[in-house]
Amino acid sequence: MRFWQAWIVNAKRSIMNVNFPTLNEDDLIEFIRGSRDDSEKAFTEIYKRYAAMIHAYCACMINNRQQVEDIFQDTLIKFYQNVRNDSRKINIRGYLITIARNLCLNYRRDRKLTVPIENMEFLIETYQPNERTELLELMTMAMNLLDFDYREAFVLREIDGMSYEQIAEVCGISVANARKRAFRARKKMKDILNPYFSDVYS
């Protein structure tokens, strides 16, 4: 089966001059499973399309900056390795988010809840916040106050722009439940940020 898939990919490649940015997800997956050269180009294209989304998800779900980068890297590396060894049809966005989600959950499960005082690092910064950065920082803090499920729904909907169907698939819940979680997350965020909004608009 894989032989024929590889043969079809090569035939396509030889017939048309492949323009990777114009390929759809299925074709990109086919090329990733093809020769190393094709695989590299297809992966690069996937990276360009989805890296920001994955990184945003990781950054919003995990507070530790170094861990965010590690999970982000692991997600893409695992994605590539899994796709190469898997002949099934794959929804790239969902697949990537699922890997990232599992890694985030693993991290949350395994993380140390206490940090020895000698390992603490103190960062002192001076800056002049403007309205946008101020709101973003408050939003980040507000997100951290949400439960994991609500935060995830909020991030996937508002930051990554996924549909409720996709959110439901990734989280393993119903679409209605996904909508409910996103609504509650937004409402909770709004409640947390209310003092700020009151201050701004007063």
Added chain:
Amino acid sequence: MDQVRLIHDFVDGMLDSGQEESLFLALSSSDELRGEMKDLLAMKQAARTYTEVYTPSASSTMAVFGSLGFDRPKLAYSSSGNIGWAARTTNFYRRNSNSVKTGIASSVITAILAFFLLQPDDAIFNISSAGINGKSGQAQLLNNSAKNEIPVVASSADMTEKVSSLSMLNSTGIDAAANTSSDFASAMHKRNSGPNSAPADVTNIGAVNTNAADTAAGNINEDIETANSSINSAINQADNFAAAVNMSEIGKSGQFTSPLPGHLEFNSFYYIPRTANVRVAGISDFRLQDLDGFTVELRGSQNWNSEKATINPADNALFNNYSLAVFYDLSEVFSIGYDLRQETFFNQFYGADNDGVMKTYETQPNYTSHGLALRYYILPSESFKPLAQLTFGGNSVGLTSRFMAGLKYEPYRDIAFIIGLEYSNLTYWFDNNSFNSSKLGLNYGVQFLW
């Protein structure tokens, strides 16, 4: 549905036109709802412009692509304005690696086939039996195993040389035979043309051959028997001649077999049957002795990077830190070989990212390196042979150079053991700057000799 829920759904883009109409109506009469809507829109807008979370660090991008053995999306090698020849070579190799590998593989296979198939050895280009039937007075094919082969016409100069050497062989055999039984030439002559004497050289044999086609076979059976024993005796004493020519058919009643080897098939004097059974060596002719001078070497290694690695490979490749090499002994002291190895280098380099910010990148990807090695044995006749080896080659990102000093222990004729300390350096380029990664390795392996 309450109005707040409607606002959320509107901001979420989930309201139909009827619901929107009722929402706008409610908004027009409630400051509180309008405030709620503003807040939600501000949150949404802020989330969408939250560029910090969307932007992976350059080091993460490098790490991902490095771990997978890929180039960075914005290529490190793209600007080649003042890039050196080595970088251009690397670029060429990177772009054409498949073609280069295919070419090298084809060349090696062709060379090996040519080595085995084109041996100028009669044992390989064997002539089993060839002859003409002189009984009927016409040239007739006796062994038609390859009926449609085209006869080869050699140049007369070439032919003369070959024939004269053959004559010498022939004469040697004949003289020896004459001492023990009867003269070969005489016997041949008797066999074919009765009492007329003829010199025992190939020219005359050829003439005899021709005559044989014209000679009636009736009165020569006895002479043939005599000739047969003489010839067999001659064959025994003329090994080279016997190796070239199968004379076993000689002596069969009414037959005369050409003593000429098959590759001297045809000229103006000689008729050699078209069916001379020339056989190209097949795989069954392969002998390990033919690989004399070749060795295959399998090595493992333990490596230490010259700079402390701050990042480890995400996943080690299969056969990591193993290498396979094929060597050919140019002489007792020099060997040349091809070295293929799977390895990692810790790379630390710097450059500007897409925003022009200088950054230091660290990665430790897996590389498949190819190299051409020259090995020198200092005491070739000893069991313990000190050796020095230089290797130059490259991989997908740069050029490699290595120096190894070690020892080869040869306890048996076919197997030897290698141990050596090797310094390896990888030179690569990023944003027109060259960088080096080096490591020290302890190599140990086994060598199979032919």
